[in-house]
Structures are given as C-alpha cells and as structure tokens.
Amino acid sequence: MELRELGGTGLRVSPVGFGASPLGNVFGDIPRDVARATVRRALDLGINFFDTSPYYGGTVSESVLGDCLRFAAVPRDSFVVATKCGRYKEGFDFSAARVTRSIDESLARLGLDYVDILHCHDIEFTNLDQIVNETIPALQKIKESGRPDLILSYCHYGINDTALLNSLPYLKSKGVGVISASPLAMGLLTDNGPPDWHPAPEQLKLACRAAAEHCRKKGKPITKLAMKYSLMSNEISTVLVGMNSPEQVEENVAAAVELSTSGIDEELLHEVEEILEHVKNLTWPSGIQQA
Numbered sequence: 001m002e003l004r005e006l007g008g009t010g011l012r013v014s015p016v017g018f019g020a021s022p023l024g025n026v027f028g029d030i031p032r033d034v035a036r037a038t039v040r041r042a043l044d045l046g047i048n049f050f051d052t053s054p055y056y057g058g059t060v061s062e063s064v065l066g067d068c069l070r071f072a073a074v075p076r077d078s079f080v081v082a083t084k085c086g087r088y089k090e091g092f093d094f095s096a097a098r099v100t101r102s103i104d105e106s107l108a109r110l111g112l113d114y115v116d117i118l119h120c121h122d123i124e125f126t127n128l129d130q131i132v133n134e135t136i137p138a139l140q141k142i143k144e145s146g147r148p149d150l151i152l153s154y155c156h157y158g159i160n161d162t163a164l165l166n167s168l169p170y171l172k173s174k175g176v177g178v179i180s181a182s183p184l185a186m187g188l189l190t191d192n193g194p195p196d197w198h199p200a201p202e203q204l205k206l207a208c209r210a211a212a213e214h215c216r217k218k219g220k221p222i223t224k225l226a227m228k229y230s231l232m233s234n235e236i237s238t239v240l241v242g243m244n245s246p247e248q249v250e251e252n253v254a255a256a257v258e259l260s261t262s263g264i265d266e267e268l269l270h271e272v273e274e275i276l277e278h279v280k281n282l283t284w285p286s287g288i289q290q291a
Helices: 032-044 060-072 096-110 128-143 163-173 202-217 222-230 246-262 266-279
Strands: 016-019 049-051 080-085 117-120 150-154 177-181 238-242
Touching: 016 246, 032 060, 032 246, 049 238, 060 080, 060 096, 080 096, 096 128, 117 128, 163 177, 202 222, 202 266, 222 238, 222 246, 222 266
Parallel strands: 016 049, 016 238, 049 080, 080 117, 150 177, 177 238
Antiparallel strands: none
C-alpha cells in the first residue's frame, strides 16, 4: 500500500490503519499468539499505523499492542503509534495533571520511548473550555511546540454518512491531518448488524440492514464495499478499522489493493446509496450539551 501524508505532521501512514481496541478483548478474548500473529501480518502487508487507548480494555489494548510490536522485532521508525488521553475505565479526566501522567503510563505499557500521536479521547463528553484552556496547553508542553496537528473522526465518512467531507477543505487549509475511524459504522454496515448497545436510531439500523441484505443477495459482502468506499478520499490520510485476526487484516488490505487496481463496484454502490438515501447523514447524539 502506498503511504499517505498525515497533514502537516511529517508522518506517512498506510491508508488502512490498525485499530487495536480488539486487542483489549473489547469484543471477546484474543489469545496472545493470535494477537501477535495479527500484528505481524499487518506489518508484513504494509500497515504501519496502529491506534490504541488506555480506555480500550482498561489499559489491556496498550499492553498487548506493545507486546506484539516487541515480538515482531521491527525497527521503531517503521511504524506509527497513536494513543489517547482523557478517557479511562474509571471515567473522564482531562485535567493537565492527569493527561501529563497519562502519557508516561501509556509509554510504560507500550514499552516505547515515545508515541507519534496523542489524541484527546472523546472530548464531546467534557467541557470544551477545559479542553481549550487546560488540556491542549498541557499537550503542547508535552509536544514542546505549536498546535494540534490532526483530528480523528469516527462514523462520519462512510456510505451512510459523509458529514466529514464538509470539514475537509477547512482542515486541509490549516494543515490538519484527518484520520477516519469506524468505516463499518460500528457494525451497521455488516452482515451481522450492530451490537445491541449501538446508539443509532432504529430507522438507520433498518436501512443499513436492508442495504446489507441487498449486497448479500448479490453475493457481495457490504463490508468490502464499505471499506473500499471509506478509502476513496485521498484527503483522509488513514482509515482505522479494528482487527482481531490475520484473516481480518488480509481482508482489509485486500480491499485497499483492489480499490487501487480495479476500483469500486459502481453499480452496487449506487444501489446501496439509493437504499440509504433517506437516512443519509442521520446520526445519533454523543457527548454532553455544550453551553
């Protein structure tokens, strides 16, 4: 896979990014040998971007990812690691003291001397004044320079929701790199459907179920179509998708390779977009109401 520039960070990342939340056993236990094989396969197939958080599995994801990268024994400059601060198993804490302590704890779990990216995790769940006046200055001290270089958005660039596109020109003009996560809309765009806790309105769930059934009748999984679609914009540097097996890694990389060589099934895409047209950009509330 050809690497993409990540805004003005100077980093180059694979278009498919490795979402490491499954390594925290968030979706079921993953044996350590399977986790190691999954990360190894990702590296072998050209994935160089790994995203984790102390929140995923209550710090387990960071620890397991660190173990897997050490086991792979590849040079540190051959991969990019992002982690997060502010959201933890015990709740939210975006205070300067906590986020400063958080990065040291994350580095210890990962077994790394540095991470390439540190995100504020789910800032919509706290007072944005604190983020601007306390959290970001603390992160700037950690970084020892400038300004926020990138953002991570989830569930807003996929077949059912392209709201992120409206912000891309502005973000590009500011040199801000864009990472998109959840190309399958947290399970909406899958054959199995979303988990019971999924916050989407029933109207959206039903429409996505109909779209998945349409693809299934044509013998073409909606997951591959959705993954390809999410990779189509070069303005989005990388698309994070959770992976818990070497087979999942291979499927996601295959989608990226197929997109670059043979494109996307335009007829099927048009049919799915028609099915989802009445719920286009329909989303769900997230976070707290800001003053």
